[in-house]
Amino acid sequence: MRRALLLSFLSLPLLARLPAVAQEAPASLAASDGAVARLAERLARLEEDGLDPRHYAVPDPAAAVADPAGFRAAVLRSAQAALADLLLGRVSGLRGRVDLRRDPGSVPLGAWMAELASSAEPAQVIERAATLHPDAAPIKALLASYRAVAAAGGWPRITGDTRRTLEPGSTDAARVPQLRARLAVHDPGLVEGAAASSPVYDERLVAAVRAFQASEGLETDGRVGAITWGVLNTPVESKIAQLRVALDMRRAQPAPSPERRIEVNIPHFRLYLLEGNRVVRDMAVIVGRRDRQTPMLNVRLTAVQFNPPWGVPARNAREDILPRLRANPESVRARGFRIFERVDGETVEVDPSMVDWTAYNRNNFPYFIRQDAGDANALGRIKFVMPNNDDIFMHDTPDRHLFSRGQRAFSSGCIRLERPMELLSDALSGTSGWDRSRVDQVLASRRTVSTAIARSIPVRLHYTTVIVEGGQVVMRPDIYGLDAEYARALDRATSQRVASLEGGAARGTGAR
Template identity: 75%
Template structure:
């Protein structure tokens, strides 16, 4: 993958009138250089271009990044106004086509194919167009779903300008149950959800402290729209989503637009894509969705990493060697509470003594002597129905020891937000994925897999065709023309928005290749 990014200085374009345009060291265009700029666009068209650049916020960009000249410069120095407007347009057009943000550490899921963008041709059109603002318009609408995302961005910006949505104060760690009275939180909840049902805040209803049926209906609609469990119970997760600042949602839309710029063509091969913040797995054949299932992903403090890997094998009836962190932080408290129950659940305690690994009877250990910083044992769980990995593990070699697996905790799939694991991906319907994964593997079919699982012995199967797996982080998607947003659970959209603020090393356009090559210092 090759990344090439936006610029702020003028592009060196050896075509049309820009062939004679040279910038002084200051980066500003003087009168002499301005005279060399072609007059393809009328003064009115240049004014329209400047006005369009001043509205780059509607495309998720910040006009301040491009030093768009003030309108009063046109009267004081028309040539300079023209040159600086065109220079700002070139920089903005580059970011609109290639994306504003550069590579971000750990974000191997981000994809751009800037080599496929004919940047030189776009720049030539911008230079020669009688109405260059229309070139900016077309570039801004290129990303997939751009119009739907921009419409939602405009809606939220207008809402923010009107004051945004109210923040709910008080006890947002406790759960508000339907049918209860709460003079502090219920009126605030009514005000927050008034956009769903204006009647919640009309007349005497505004200060009604009863969590009644009408408010319950609005809460359920809100929870469903946000991907939460629509049970009407307003607990910490729902409170957190309700109190997400509108500015954060605006930034998520800006990020969604930029992530889609210079997006490569979708692969045609069979593949698995796991969208972390949406908690969904899709098995795809080209654009066709073969399977769609819920998944459980890593908690905020144990995030699932973004990966591009391949599913190569399956392990049936796996045992589980608990990672050190899991043993210290998760299993030690359970051993301390009831070591006999842990052994009954198949957990085995081991210790290295004189170079040998020996099993230790957990019921004879005084666990009060140990804590998360001192626990000289390691833990393995036997294969079985209560094993943390369930009945099967899908192996995809990587340096983070991440895999997909079954789970005995089936009840968690009914939750809306499903960030519960220590980083691995738990599958809602592993048997369905298994059937697809084993397709074409000689000697293996669903019947044999069922027999192996019933036999309880740990067995492996290498897939005849490995399957590409992409773990990606996309909070904002468009389904049927509707924008669907999910919580930025790991803060990666916030990181991306900061990368957009920083920008990226500039690139110089090549007339021969039509692409951006070589770095220019900022």
């Protein structure tokens, strides 16, 4: 029965599957035959906007001769469906993506549809909708350049042992020529002259690698290790998918809140404290590894804890601490870790040196672990509390050296802060009785102290791989594969927004 309903729904004209406000738009085009032909031609180029023209049933121009009225009606239906997706976004929500934001109410869709039907040049209406967001033009330009690379066969894939690091000045007859050919896509001069086939990783090629690393947000040391090899071998089609996603994510975006707020961009490893569009503070962060991803969240920072102990999550205890206990239980105790177990309903501390840790594995680990507050504590000296069901928080860290890395997905899901004292100053602003002197006293005491903050701060953890800064597009790798998932939703035969009218496609937790 459900399949029959879906097939019946998909057999309806595109206009009938649009939101009700769109269905109230005029049912004919006022434009001349030439303008209608130009509209059809523009719709056939919707790939420029990250959309697939095949989803909109754009009619063949040859149909205009055989059936002029039918052609005009078909073009109108295609244009209305495309216009709705260009304005409202094709993907309405995905499971777990509470960071996706749309404000359909901010888009006067009925007025746009009326303008489309009455315009002397309706193709210009489509073009204006496609570039409504200020980021759209530079993203579309980069998308066009990557599509040209793809049309030419893509960039060369580097083969060989990409687990082994290539050091500046070294010689590698297999990988260096491939590396030079790969980077020649960006710098054709690398394959010109006598050095083009040289196996030496020379200064010119090192400079090109550093420039590439900088563009990808990697460490710019010129050393080509596993991470750099992996990014070099990312297919151009993946970049195209990311740019298509970036365009769709920006459609019907709500206006920025004037409220002071924190936003953490996971794939860019950055935290921003914002007021409206103004950046008040900006710092590097460390986020969750691919196998322990930081979830997308919309929460509020409500409290601060000084000298926090760390209740080690069961997964971390089994996968991280247990191997250390097997190797050297005393070193674990020296870092402030304490081992506990339940005996007859009571919590009993265990001497780690008295346990045969080889008898346990991740499937039969009966202990729980806590790390006392101190310099070696994994949470550092400050924890920022933002209540949520995933037990995610922001915190200090003793591993300061990791902030110099370009790719900073090292945590078990929580957010480690580059400059926690600066964020602490912002968080405690307006909280009576807390100044820098008292903060220093509490930290020096080594006592665990918590305080609510006077003004809670909204915190948004989001996943945006493509940003635009100063008119330049900055891309970062799709570390969690969430752009790839979004792209698959983008390529479904019907948009989630449209299909949700039937009730069976848009059941994600993301907001409209």
